[in-house]
Amino acid sequence: MPKYLAMIDEKTVEKHTWPEDETVLWVDLGREEKDELQDIVSRLYHAHPVAIEKVLRGHERPSGFLIEEDAIVAVISDPTANVADKTRRPIGLFFGQRFLVTTHFHGDNGLIDTTWNKAMKENMLEQGLDFALYYLLYNHLRHFYQATRQIGQDFERLHVELLREPTKNLALKIVDLRKKTYWLYKVIRPEIKIFALLKEHIPYIKRDNRPYFEDLYSQIEEILTDVEAYRDGLEGMVEAFSGMQSNEINKVMKFLTIISVLALPATTIASIYGMNFWIPEIHWHYGYWYSLIVMFLVTVALLLYIKRNRWFR
Incomplete structure (x- = not known):
């Protein structure tokens, strides 16, 4: 059953049926209310079919938005707590x-429930639906911060x-972390446009609340910068790992080469004395x-x- 949060008599009130006397309204639809989306939205404004389709198929694309005459439609991707799962939860x-769906x-x-409970506890709708949206996106960015951390x-x-064990084979770990980083980058990157749109002077956001959305944009830019830094750092780590592996191979080859060089004089002398020719030392008692x-x-x-020329270093 959809949940309704309405501003009634300057109080934020939760309803289980459609409130007729609301001034502003927040409607939330969960797993079982997918078929009710069209009906709910049509009671608020004339939504384009593309907008409905974008939200219904939000699991197929990381993020996206659509600007309509009476609303802004967006899909954000909330990452799970464990980045290794590479699972995102699309939020439409x-x-x-006067409405937020x-x-x-x-x-x-837990993104919706956390914001919903906070809105009721602090009478958040009194500050406007845009402030409730801000707090929802703020909690969303907290999940991005956790994933980035x-x-x-x-x-x-x-x-x-x-650095401690350059000879250890870390290739699989590096590749796995690169996959996680690239996945997180692909999830965050499209949302930059959504936050850039919300920080503009759109009519649905009050003048007093605009700095909040500008701050959100700064935060997601910071998150994306960190993820890009880790992505570039992992590329450098791959090169460093390859270089250190090559260096270790060179050390082994150097050691084997020195052993071969040291054994060469004895081998040469033994070869000379092993030839089938008359050599004076053969008839010498101490030869x-x-x-x-x-x-x-x-x-x-x-x-x-070799030691004087520091070939052992």
């Missing part, structure tokens, strides 16, 4: 001079892990020890040369 809005046919993460914490944790000492001295000399 019909905002006019909200829809949450796919749930709302979660992305930021995961980013910092992953960054520290990368065997002589060849070992030569191998050792040449290897030590080469080792000192």
Whole structure:
């Protein structure tokens, strides 16, 4: 059953049936009232079919808005508490001079109930429907802040892990966090236009309440800037991870190369003495020890040369 919040005798009153004596009216439709949307809206103004369709199909697109002669129609996407779910709850809005219609046919993460209860408790409709809309969008941005903060914490944790254990395979974690960040960016980016529209001098917003909507626009810009920063930071992290992996491979190759170089003199000398030619040292009593000492001295000399040139660093 739809819920109705009306301004009656300068008090914000909740009704369960359509109030006939309202001055301003907020109607909320939940999961079970999807079929009643057309009837409810038609009692408030002559809505274009595109507006109704936009709200009914809000789950198919992240966000959007439509400017009509008597109302502004918008769909916002409220993210779930856990960004890993990559789930959003579309909230439909019909905002006019004397009415506000909200829809949450796919749930709302408590967004509507929180604002609704606050409006009744503080007689919010006395300040105007635009102020109730402001508080609704304010709580909506709080959810964006929470999602962005979660992305930021995961980013910092992953960054520290990368610096502490550069040899650890973090590719899957980086890719997963990039997917979350890109998803959140795609949800927030379209709503910039909605908040930009509301901060303009539209007739449904009182002069005294306009600074609130300008502040909302500043907040969503800040959120989007943070998400873009994390997105760019993750791209840099991918490059850093690839570079550190290449550096570790180079260290291994360098170590193996040094071992090969150190073994080369002994191998060369052993090869020479292994040839089928007459060599004087073969008939020398100390020839065997002589060849070992030569191998050792040449290897030590080469080792000192490598150390002097800091090839081990």
